Amino acid sequence: xxxxxxxxxxxxxxxxxxxxxxxxxxxxxxxxxxxxxxxxxxxxxxxxxxxxxxxxxxxxxxxxxxxxxxxxxxxxxxxxxxxxxxxxxxxxxxxxxxxxxxxxxxxxxxxxxxxxxxxxxxxxxxxxxxxxxxxxxxxxxxxxxxxxxxxxxxxxxxxxxxxxxxxxxxxxxxxxxxxxxxxxxxxxxxxxxxxxxxxxxxxxxxxxxxxxxxxxxxxxxxxxxxxxxxxxxxxxxxxxxxxxxxxxxxxxxxxxxxxxxxxxxxxxxxxxxxxxxxxxxxxxxxxxxxxxxxxxxxxxxxxxxxxxxxxxxxxxxxxxxxxxxxxxxxxxxxxxxxxxxxxxxxxxxxxxxxxxxxxxxxxxxxxxxxxxxxxxxxxxxxxxxxxxxxxxxxxxxxxxxxxxxxxxxxxxxxxxxxxxxxxxxxxxxxxxxxxxxxxxxxxxxxxxxxxxxxxxxxxxxxxxxxxxxxxxxxxxxxxxxxxxxxxxxxxxxxxxxxxxx
Amino acid sequence: xxxxxxxxxxxxxxxxxxxxxxxxxxxxxxxxxxxxxxxxxxxxxxxxxxxxxxxxxxxxxxxxxxxxxxxxxxxxxxxxxxxxxxxxxxxxxxxxxxxxxxxxxxxxxxxxxxxxxxxxxxxxxxxxxxxxxxxxxxxxxxxxxxxxxxxxxxxxxxxxxxxxxxxxxxxxxxxxxxxxxxxxxxxxxxxxxxxxxxxxxxxxxxxxxxxxxxxxxxxxxxxxxxxxxxxxxxxxxxxxxxxxxxxxxxxxxxxxxxxxxxxxxxxxxxxxxxxxxxxxxxxxxxxxxxxxxxxxxxxxxxxxxxxxxxxxxxxxxxxxxxxxxxxxxxxxxxxxxxxxxxxxxxxxxxxxxxxxxxxxxxxxxxxxxxxxxxxxxxxxxxxxxxxxxxxxxxxxxxxxxxxxxxxxxxxxxxxxxxxxxxxxxxxxxxxxxxxxxxxxxxxxxxxxxxxxxxxxxxxxxxxxxxxxxxxxxxxxxxxxxxxxxxxxxxxxxx
Numbered sequence: 001x002x003x004x005x006x007x008x009x010x011x012x013x014x015x016x017x018x019x020x021x022x023x024x025x026x027x028x029x030x031x032x033x034x035x036x037x038x039x040x041x042x043x044x045x046x047x048x049x050x051x052x053x054x055x056x057x058x059x060x061x062x063x064x065x066x067x068x069x070x071x072x073x074x075x076x077x078x079x080x081x082x083x084x085x086x087x088x089x090x091x092x093x094x095x096x097x098x099x100x101x102x103x104x105x106x107x108x109x110x111x112x113x114x115x116x117x118x119x120x121x122x123x124x125x126x127x128x129x130x131x132x133x134x135x136x137x138x139x140x141x142x143x144x145x146x147x148x149x150x151x152x153x154x155x156x157x158x159x160x161x162x163x164x165x166x167x168x169x170x171x172x173x174x175x176x177x178x179x180x181x182x183x184x185x186x187x188x189x190x191x192x193x194x195x196x197x198x199x200x201x202x203x204x205x206x207x208x209x210x211x212x213x214x215x216x217x218x219x220x221x222x223x224x225x226x227x228x229x230x231x232x233x234x235x236x237x238x239x240x241x242x243x244x245x246x247x248x249x250x251x252x253x254x255x256x257x258x259x260x261x262x263x264x265x266x267x268x269x270x271x272x273x274x275x276x277x278x279x280x281x282x283x284x285x286x287x288x289x290x291x292x293x294x295x296x297x298x299x300x301x302x303x304x305x306x307x308x309x310x311x312x313x314x315x316x317x318x319x320x321x322x323x324x325x326x327x328x329x330x331x332x333x334x335x336x337x338x339x340x341x342x343x344x345x346x347x348x349x350x351x352x353x354x355x356x357x358x359x360x361x362x363x364x365x366x367x368x369x370x371x372x373x374x375x376x377x378x379x380x381x382x383x384x385x386x387x388x389x390x391x392x393x394x395x396x397x398x399x400x401x402x403x404x405x406x407x408x409x410x411x412x413x414x415x416x417x418x419x420x421x422x423x424x425x426x427x428x429x430x431x432x433x434x435x436x437x438x439x440x441x442x443x444x445x446x447x448x449x450x451x452x453x454x455x456x457x458x459x460x461x462x463x464x465x466x467x468x469x470x471x472x473x474x475x476x477x478x479x480x481x482x483x484x485x486x487x488x489x490x491x492x493x494x495x496x497x498x499x500x501x
Numbered sequence: 502x503x504x505x506x507x508x509x510x511x512x513x514x515x516x517x518x519x520x521x522x523x524x525x526x527x528x529x530x531x532x533x534x535x536x537x538x539x540x541x542x543x544x545x546x547x548x549x550x551x552x553x554x555x556x557x558x559x560x561x562x563x564x565x566x567x568x569x570x571x572x573x574x575x576x577x578x579x580x581x582x583x584x585x586x587x588x589x590x591x592x593x594x595x596x597x598x599x600x601x602x603x604x605x606x607x608x609x610x611x612x613x614x615x616x617x618x619x620x621x622x623x624x625x626x627x628x629x630x631x632x633x634x635x636x637x638x639x640x641x642x643x644x645x646x647x648x649x650x651x652x653x654x655x656x657x658x659x660x661x662x663x664x665x666x667x668x669x670x671x672x673x674x675x676x677x678x679x680x681x682x683x684x685x686x687x688x689x690x691x692x693x694x695x696x697x698x699x700x701x702x703x704x705x706x707x708x709x710x711x712x713x714x715x716x717x718x719x720x721x722x723x724x725x726x727x728x729x730x731x732x733x734x735x736x737x738x739x740x741x742x743x744x745x746x747x748x749x750x751x752x753x754x755x756x757x758x759x760x761x762x763x764x765x766x767x768x769x770x771x772x773x774x775x776x777x778x779x780x781x782x783x784x785x786x787x788x789x790x791x792x793x794x795x796x797x798x799x800x801x802x803x804x805x806x807x808x809x810x811x812x813x814x815x816x817x818x819x820x821x822x823x824x825x826x827x828x829x830x831x832x833x834x835x836x837x838x839x840x841x842x843x844x845x846x847x848x849x850x851x852x853x854x855x856x857x858x859x860x861x862x863x864x865x866x867x868x869x870x871x872x873x874x875x876x877x878x879x880x881x882x883x884x885x886x887x888x889x890x891x892x893x894x895x896x897x898x899x900x901x902x903x904x905x906x907x908x909x910x911x912x913x914x915x916x917x918x919x920x921x922x923x924x925x926x927x928x929x930x931x932x933x934x935x936x937x938x939x940x941x942x943x944x945x946x947x948x949x950x951x952x953x954x955x956x957x958x959x960x961x962x963x964x965x966x967x968x969x970x971x972x973x974x975x976x977x978x979x980x981x982x983x984x985x986x987x988x989x990x991x992x993x994x995x
Binding site for chain 1: 621638639640641642644646648649733741744745746747748749751752753755756758761763918933937938942943944945946947948949952954955956957958959960962963964966967968969972974981982983984985986987988
């Protein structure tokens with residue numbers, strides 16, 4: 001179901017004025033050195049929201065210079081963890097005071113639902129900062145147990161200047177998933193937001209300064225991957241790059257890191273996650289979960305449960321209910337509180353998803369529901385479900401990153417496990433069953449970094465998250481993610497006349 | 502160079518070890534491994550290439566996906582690893598002799614130190630195998646969640662020639678404990694002991710396919726491993742240039758995570774308050790141990806000005822006790838460099854040092870007329886911009902420099918793209934604490950050097966690489982974290 005959605009919103013939410021459109025380097029908003037700007041588009045209607053400074057290598061060089069100065073000589077890494085935590089808490093409070101504005105910015109920049117942004121996404125990023133603020137003064141090394149008369153301990157020291165290259169699907173969440181632990185660790189950083197969604201990052205830069213993050217610690221260079229992103233990955237004076245995005249670009253980032261200064265990288269890449277629904281599941285709940293799994297955030301989420309395997313005992317009932325439920329799904333303007341699904345982020349994604357849908361039809365899958373764009377303006381696509389799909393079809397193998405589900409039947413648990421693992425990816429998986437033993441067995445058997453049992457998208461500050469196989473390596477969230485921004489130093493001294501080791 | 506009554510062992514294992522058997526390379530090719538004492542051929546060894554790597558990966562993949570090893574309890578793996586360690590203990594002399602001949606390493610050190618230590622590495626990780634804990638998490642909503650630490654899968658271990666046995670087990674032991682299956686590519690200069698260890702592994706009960714050894718060259722076997730679509734992780738120790746190739750190949754293939762332990766140019770900082778004799782001994786050890794073929798060699802020695810002249814005098818004197826000679830000669834302290842290439846490279850750096858105007862204090866030339874022996878060499882009055890001070894020489898060549906203040910020492914110590922190790926010699930507690938925090942390197946030795954330990958993580962900062970060997974840390978390289986999340990209903994608390 002669609003509702004009129006073309007930017008002429010019939011609601012009283014004020015579209016915010018865009019205040020920050022320049023690069024943020026060393027505590028100031030500056031034009032790019034070239035003076036160039038680029039457009040950021042509103043996917044509800046294809047119109048230009050604002051022109052944003054277009055950073056390139058020269059701007060990255062400036063940002064790295066100030067981040068290096070801030071790291072090597074500045075206060076931030078030399079403060080106690082507790083002091084860093086205090087400033088980060090202030091940062092979180094400032095975000096809480098601007099929730100509506102930030103939610104509105106992500107809604108127009110990325111087509112994300114305003115109500116979700118306001119109720120969930122933006123408050124969550126404030127809480128993410130608080131989580132890491134509370135960890136900053138608890139970054140412990142270890143006292144070691146040597147096998148000869150030596151005293152030795154490890155220190156966990158900030159790795160230095162880090163580059164964060166973040167995607168457009170969750171501009172705020174992704175920003176803080178990376179920035180928060182890096183700040184807690186005492187690093188300084190350059191963030192390159194996706195060119196599709198540069199706006200909220202610049203706002204956060206403004207708030208960071210207000211919070212008391214010293215100049216040079218957090219820099220934001222907006223621009224394109226092939227210029228600004230590449231400059232970061234190959235910079236000789238950046239100590240680490242953390243990247244979330246597509247597998248192809250992850251490859252480029254890692255290659256550039258290898259060719260330059262061999263900086264370590266962490267990559268969180270694509271996925272084609274299986275959702276396995278067993279006979280003992282409550283079909284209505286399972287249908288809701290499966291639809292959520294593919295339609296949440298218009299399917300623009302790396303952990304989307306895009307391959308749904310339903311055990312044969314409940315398959316027919318599931319298919320019927322899924323089709324019916326999908327038809328009630330409300331696609332419309334992100335500011336309309338009735339909308340459950342906004343527009344895809346831009347024309348490139350929109351075209352790509354539609355092209356996959358065409359592939360699906362041509363490959364002989366049955367189009368159960370959806371399959372076309374909707375609304376006369378903007379990048380909206382109907383919730384789409386294919387059945388009778390085969391494992392070798394493109395729609396089952398490739399990551400579509402849109403509201404397109406492949407629904408398949410299975411017989412035995414062995415078959416489910418095998419098909420679930422039959423992918424190069426390994427980011428997430430879902431299991432729906434009441435059976436304890438089945439849950440334990442299947443969660444151990446699927447090769448993926450996060451397994452959701454009877455739930456989906458159950459992220460948490462304390463829960464590590466990242467890929468197996470070609471979905472990448474390194475973990476975000478949880479205390480684990482601090483490891484990316486720290487390095488281990490061992491310090492060894494002989495001991496003399498010690499009573500014991 | 503005296504021969505003595507150590508019997509040079511017969512070389513029993515010269516073929517690839519794949520799926521529990523010694524086999525020829527698919528191509529049938531072999532290559533020579535040379536004795537650096539006399540430049541003669543020790544043996545012809547099977548020369549693996551891509552097809553052999555494919556076979557090894559196939560065996561390792563089968564062993565991982567369907568075999569016993571990852572499915573055993575950690576305790577059971579530990580038991581087999583303990584047996585492996587015992588078998589090594591029973592063959593210490595033979596293994597020591599093989600590394601002495603293949604790598605030019607001192608027989609007495611290998612016998613009393615290196616080889617027993619690798620058995621102990623196995624024991625350390627055997628004892629860790631049943632203690633690989635995940636965590637119960639503290640969620641902020643009504644969920645139960647925990648992490649599992651699961652073996653990452655099929656791992657490729659590419660090891661260097663400088664400490665062949667140590668490097669083999671630094672990587673193999675934690676990977677085995679974690680439950681992974683393995684393809685080892687030993688360096689082409691030193692393939693022999695790895696094949697002995699493969700034989701012992703089988704005797705110990707390591708199942709077929711779990712530990713495979715493919716001997717051969719970096720640009721064929723090493724490249725095949727790094728770019729293999731079915732290898733889940735590569736751990737590499739070696740040169741910076743090759744590290745680069747490995748990381749690129751990993752990125753271009755299946756984006757496998759890599760860990761790299763690369764070169765170094767470690768500073769040794771010696772302050773005024775030290776006992777000069779002890780400091781000199783330490784500096785000489787830091788530079789001449791293992792003929793300088795060690796990534797953490799303290800090749801940049803900075804001595805504070807008040808003791809500089811005395812230090813120089815004593816260093817020149819004591820350097821004479823570092824006598825080059827046959828590795829089997831118990832009086833020798835510096836064996837031959839591992840091969841002609843290294844030999845030539847080191848001599849070329851020495852020439853550079855002379856040309857650049859450093860003062861040649863001792864050494865500076867070849868020793869003897871056969872084999873790759875080089876005199877322990879010290880350059881005094883070296884300057885920061887000299888090649889010998891900037892680049893890793895990987896030979897018995899020390900650069901000696903003077904400093905005034907601790908600030909200057911720290912600045913110079915950090916003025917390098919490397920960051921593997923550093924040494925600090927001082928009695929002062931505050932100085933030790935301050936300087937150890939200030940030097941950007943992965944391991945800091947205070948009043949000691951080469952103080953490695955099984956429980957002590959080791960690895961690089963900056964361009965010396967990333968990832969840690971040794972300690973429980975190194976298990977992380979061979980594990981991956983899986984989070985499992987379930988909603989809770991009616992729980993009294995979280």
